[in-house]
Amino acid sequence: MSKTGVFICHCGSNIAGVVAVEKVVESAKTLPGVKVAMDYKYMCSDPGQNLIINTIKEQALDRVVVGSCSPRMHENTFRMTIERAGLNPYRLEIANLREHVSWVHSEKASATDKAIKLVELAVAKVRRNEPLQKIYAEIEKRALVIGGGIAGIQAALDIAANGYKVTLVEREPSIGGRMSQLDKTFPTMDCSACILTPKMVAVAQNKDITLLTYAEVEQVHGYVGNFEVNINKKARFVSMTKCIGCGVCTEKCPSKKRLSEFNANIATRKAIYTPFPQAVPNIPVIDKDSCMYFATGKCKVCEKVCPAGAVDYTQEDEIITEKFGAIVVATGYDLYDHSSYGEYGYGEIPDVITGLQLERMINSGGPTGGHIKRPSDGKEPETVVFIQCVGSRDDAKGKPYCSRVCCMYTAKQALLLREHYPNSKAIVFYMDIRAAGKGYEEFIQRVQTEYGVLYLRGRVSRIYEKKDHLLVKGVDTLSGNQVEIKADMVVLATGLKPKKEAQNLAQLLHIGYDQNGFYTELHPKLAPVETQIAGVYLAGCCQSPKDIPDTVAQSSATAAKVGALLSKERLEIEPMISEVNPLLCSGCRMCYNACPYGAIEMEDTEIRRGEIRCVAKVLVSVCKGCGVCVAGCYCKAIDLKGWTDRQLMEQIKVISYC
Amino acid sequence: MSKTLQETARNLLAENKVEVIIGYAQGYDAFHTRPVFISNVEDVSKLIINEYCTNNLSVYLPIHKKLKVGIVTAKEQDLASIHELINEHQILEENVIIIEAAKQISSLSSELGEAQRDRGIDEEDGRQEAWKKRGYDMAVEEFEKLSAKERETFWDKEFERCIRCYACRQVCPVCYCPDCFVNRTMPKYLNEAVDMNKNKLFSLVRMLHVFGRCMDCRACNNACPVGIPLRLLTKKIAKDALELFGYVSGQGQEHPFSTFEKDELLEEIR
Ligand SMILES: Cc1cc2nc3c(=O)[nH]c(=O)nc-3n(C[C@H](O)[C@H](O)[C@H](O)COP(=O)(O)OP(=O)(O)OC[C@H]3O[C@@H](n4cnc5c(N)ncnc54)[C@H](O)[C@@H]3O)c2cc1C
Ligand code: SF4
Numbered sequence: 001m002s003k004t005g006v007f008i009c010h011c012g013s014n015i016a017g018v019v020a021v022e023k024v025v026e027s028a029k030t031l032p033g034v035k036v037a038m039d040y041k042y043m044c045s046d047p048g049q050n051l052i053i054n055t056i057k058e059q060a061l062d063r064v065v066v067g068s069c070s071p072r073m074h075e076n077t078f079r080m081t082i083e084r085a086g087l088n089p090y091r092l093e094i095a096n097l098r099e100h101v102s103w104v105h106s107e108k109a110s111a112t113d114k115a116i117k118l119v120e121l122a123v124a125k126v127r128r129n130e131p132l133q134k135i136y137a138e139i140e141k142r143a144l145v146i147g148g149g150i151a152g153i154q155a156a157l158d159i160a161a162n163g164y165k166v167t168l169v170e171r172e173p174s175i176g177g178r179m180s181q182l183d184k185t186f187p188t189m190d191c192s193a194c195i196l197t198p199k200m201v202a203v204a205q206n207k208d209i210t211l212l213t214y215a216e217v218e219q220v221h222g223y224v225g226n227f228e229v230n231i232n233k234k235a236r237f238v239s240m241t242k243c244i245g246c247g248v249c250t251e252k253c254p255s256k257k258r259l260s261e262f263n264a265n266i267a268t269r270k271a272i273y274t275p276f277p278q279a280v281p282n283i284p285v286i287d288k289d290s291c292m293y294f295a296t297g298k299c300k301v302c303e304k305v306c307p308a309g310a311v312d313y314t315q316e317d318e319i320i321t322e323k324f325g326a327i328v329v330a331t332g333y334d335l336y337d338h339s340s341y342g343e344y345g346y347g348e349i350p351d352v353i354t355g356l357q358l359e360r361m362i363n364s365g366g367p368t369g370g371h372i373k374r375p376s377d378g379k380e381p382e383t384v385v386f387i388q389c390v391g392s393r394d395d396a397k398g399k400p401y402c403s404r405v406c407c408m409y410t411a412k413q414a415l416l417l418r419e420h421y422p423n424s425k426a427i428v429f430y431m432d433i434r435a436a437g438k439g440y441e442e443f444i445q446r447v448q449t450e451y452g453v454l455y456l457r458g459r460v461s462r463i464y465e466k467k468d469h470l471l472v473k474g475v476d477t478l479s480g481n482q483v484e485i486k487a488d489m490v491v492l493a494t495g496l497k498p499k500k501e502a503q504n505l506a507q508l509l510h511i512g513y514d515q516n517g518f519y520t521e522l523h524p525k526l527a528p529v530e531t532q533i534a535g536v537y538l539a540g541c542c543q544s545p546k547d548i549p550d551t552v553a554q555s556s557a558t559a560a561k562v563g564a565l566l567s568k569e570r571l572e573i574e575p576m577i578s579e580v581n582p583l584l585c586s587g588c589r590m591c592y593n594a595c596p597y598g599a600i601e602m603e604d605t606e607i608r609r610g611e612i613r614c615v616a617k618v619l620v621s622v623c624k625g626c627g628v629c630v631a632g633c634y635c636k637a638i639d640l641k642g643w644t645d646r647q648l649m650e651q652i653k654v655i656s657y658c
Numbered sequence: 659m660s661k662t663l664q665e666t667a668r669n670l671l672a673e674n675k676v677e678v679i680i681g682y683a684q685g686y687d688a689f690h691t692r693p694v695f696i697s698n699v700e701d702v703s704k705l706i707i708n709e710y711c712t713n714n715l716s717v718y719l720p721i722h723k724k725l726k727v728g729i730v731t732a733k734e735q736d737l738a739s740i741h742e743l744i745n746e747h748q749i750l751e752e753n754v755i756i757i758e759a760a761k762q763i764s765s766l767s768s769e770l771g772e773a774q775r776d777r778g779i780d781e782e783d784g785r786q787e788a789w790k791k792r793g794y795d796m797a798v799e800e801f802e803k804l805s806a807k808e809r810e811t812f813w814d815k816e817f818e819r820c821i822r823c824y825a826c827r828q829v830c831p832v833c834y835c836p837d838c839f840v841n842r843t844m845p846k847y848l849n850e851a852v853d854m855n856k857n858k859l860f861s862l863v864r865m866l867h868v869f870g871r872c873m874d875c876r877a878c879n880n881a882c883p884v885g886i887p888l889r890l891l892t893k894k895i896a897k898d899a900l901e902l903f904g905y906v907s908g909q910g911q912e913h914p915f916s917t918f919e920k921d922e923l924l925e926e927i928r
């Protein structure tokens with residue numbers, strides 16, 4: 001007979017306020033296999049844990065049930081507790097009396113009944129608990145960072161600073177991300193390039209960081225500590241080793257019609273190009289789609305003018321396979337495409353531009369040399385209307401969330417406009433002002449008082465294109481008045497949305513994303529940079545919209561997590577994984593096909609002496625213990641340790657005999 | 659008819675293309691057949707083929723996995739079950755030679771109505787009328803129209819008679835598990851007591867296990883000594899597999915339970 005101890009926690013008044021704890025204890029005492037049952041105010045506290053340890057020793061208990069908060073909260077705590085008392089840590093079951101009972105029920109009598117039942121279920125299950133042994137695996141002491149925006153840059157630098165090798169993979173020809181497109185940054189107004197480019201250079205010069213630009217992750221196999229990743233290095237058609245970065249090729253290239261992605265489509269670029277002068281690496285790429293040579297077989301101007309002989313039209317994509325212990329996803333964001341807003345002209349009015357386009361205009365390195373000019377006629381605008389929340393907080397557009405940076409960048413841009421053209425007028429239409437960062441509220445105040453930017457609370461109902469100006473109609477909801485503004489230009493604060501192919505990457509990595517497409521963290525409060533896949537971490541805007549300070553803080557946090565993982569000598573893996581009984585396995589491969597992690601292998605095995613059959617085998621360090629295979633196996637040959645059919649049948653008995 | 663079959667079998671054995679032939683032989687009377695395993699050329703005369711060849715012989719294939727086998731199939735579904743067993747890796751494609759007698763039978767018994775042939779020998783047993791009364795001939799569509807209560811009462815009555823002989827499982831080609839769940843003791847999934855609810859549970863769990871794998875070969879239906887219309891269930895699961903997952907067993911598609919497509923989600927379970 002098992003000797004189970006049942007320990008019921010009051011959780012202060014969290015549980016005891018609703019559940020009659022003494023009744024639960026009394027009922028537990030009568031259950032088969034239970035030797036002692038008791039309660040305590042805070043079981044997770046030091047005295048609480050000591051109570052468990054001492055009772056285990058005094059009563060020679062071999063199994064423990066704790067009735068407390070959710071196992072997600074304290075299962076590990078109590079596992080360690082009973083381990084300290086000499087028990088196998090997996091001889092523990094938690095009855096969740098808080099999240100499943102006291103927090104969700106108010107009717108005391110029936111809540112107590114439910115608590116009694118849950119404890120009975122846990123006692124039934126623990127009776128069939130097997131002692132489990134921890135599993136260990138080796139760790140590949142290198143990290144992969146996907147995405148070279150400020151998030152990826154910071155994470156790579158911090159991981160390298162911890163002494164680990166990092167590979168940074170960036171899809172574009174240069175690292176830098178969105179931050180490299182910005183002019184000044186709120187709220188301190190330091191120049192974006194001045195603070196970013198040193199970091200970009202630091203990445204390139206760090207001997208522990210391998211930089212792969214114009215590259216993408218194609219396949220991911222393996223598991224925490226042992227990921228195997230295929231990376232496609234796209235053909236640049238320019239030799240990385242020969243190119244000296246002189247830029248003659250770009251200058252002479254006759255194909256110049258393609259819109260520049262870096263300049264948010266307000267300028268063109270050549271077919272052979274570096275996105276911006278401070279690019280890292282400063283080596284151009286040939287965009288095959290706009291290159292005349294690739295289209296017609298004639299041209300080859302760049303090859304002729306290159307003094308280093310670096311142009312090579314025969315280059316091909318190259319797939320490299322490498323192993324990593326940890327992966328950081330820092331793929332950033334795209335901007336909402338406002339062509340779905342009829343009231344703002346479906347993206348077809350030339351003088352209605354986006355915030356990012358304005359950033360490129362104000363930037364002295366931008367195509368307009370730092371001058372704000374109307375796209376339609378190149379004139380300096382006098383009155384500029386800013387509209388916030390375009391593609392944010394708009395259920396009708398399927399974008400219910402706040403993009404968090406638009407209030408601030410609009411204020412920043414209004415300030416820059418007023419600074420640049422003291423005679424200009426800036427008017428901002430807003431829904432609410434969200435300025436919750438350090439120094440942010442003060443910044444907004446300054447923009448209104450010192451820079452005289454006019455803030456109108458309300459929505460714009462329509463923008464009309466007149467002969468040489470725009471007519472902006474809307475409501476000022478504070479005064480209740482209809483307003484009509486004669487404007488020269490309108491700037492839309494378009495919101496942040498997940499990167500276009502974010503879901504594909506999520507599928508490669510098996511990580512989740514929320515209803516808006518942003519990657520989901522393991523726990524919104526307690527595990528904000530981890531994902532549900534061990535060894536895969538998040539940083540920056542791919543997880544949710546955020547500004548640069550938050551992005552950098554999160555990236556350093558991620559780097560710390562990666563460091564903690566890679567510094568381990570070996571990896572401890574939860575032993576609650578599937579196991580095949582080869583005697584019962586028919587080799588049907590149902591589990592093999594169903595397993596979402598590829599954790600099942602089919603292998604010829606000697607079942608009995610002389611009888612060799614091809615049966616399933618679980619790869620211990622790949623299995624996540626999700627149980628899909630168990631549900632699929634009609635032979636009932638595969639079982640989940642810690643959640644065996646035997647345990648569950650015991651629980652079903654408790655329920656069905658009630 | 660049987661002569662051509664015997665000829666084919668003789669050649670296969672004589673040329674060493676197969677080590678054993680699984681086929682039908684005369685049973686205890688003219689209306690019954692029994693399985694026969696032939697490895698000597700002299701014995702091929704035992705082989706027969708007629709409209710009473712109703713068993714699905716592919717049930718004997720997995721235990722002969724290592725041998726080169728020639729197998730007689732009497733109907734389309736038997737053929738499908740061989741393919742299903744190949745898909746489920748229970749037999750090796752290269753080890754099986756199929757002697758397709760299905761077409762020969764259909765020409766032979768063309769005067770018999772389709773429905774009668776479906777039932778094979780059973781109409782001779784005089785149970786036909788009784789079965790009809792109990793809904794044996796009911797189309798699945800008709801059955802689905804009954805209320806939940808009516809359906810429950812129907813099956814309660816049927817499974818009241820089940821004697822838990824497991825004949826249905828023994829003759830089923832896809833019930834090849836080394837140790838069926840009903841026989842297991844650790845844990846004990848199902849009490850073996852003959853009791854209507856437990857009987858029903860056994861058959862329903864079996865149906866869940868053969869979902870998407872059952873070829874509707876009727877072997878279980880024909881084997882049941884107390885005449886429970888198991889075919890109504892097998893037809894229902896085949897229909898569900900097709901309607902819910904666009905899936906037909908024995909065609910080499912990936913089993914719907916081991917794949918996941920987003921648009922498979924039903925409104926109700928989303
Ligand atoms: C108009 C505007 C003005 C702003 N102004 C400010 C400001 O003043 N102050 C401030 O704090 N914040 C500002 N922000 C917010 C700021 O841009 C973000 O906080 C910051 O850029 C987030 O960095 P990130 O690295 O997460 O993403 P990104 O900068 O988007 O970087 C992601 C990188 O990953 C790469 N990538 C994507 N997918 C893949 C893939 N599959 N494989 C490889 N690489 C991939 C991308 O090419 C990109 O280089 C502004 C935003 C906008 C739109
Ligand atoms: S599903 Fe079950 S019987 Fe089939 S291969 Fe997997 S463990 Fe074996």
Ligand code: SF4
Nearest residue numbers: 830872873875876878
């Ligand atoms: S369940 Fe019945 S009809 Fe289906 S394959 Fe098995 S024996 Fe044939």
Ligand code: SF4
Nearest residue numbers: 833835838839864867
């Ligand atoms: S009923 Fe289920 S467990 Fe039993 S033999 Fe058939 S498939 Fe296997």
Ligand code: SF4
Nearest residue numbers: 820821823824826882
């Ligand atoms: S063959 Fe009929 S009686 Fe026998 S177990 Fe199956 S359903 Fe029951």
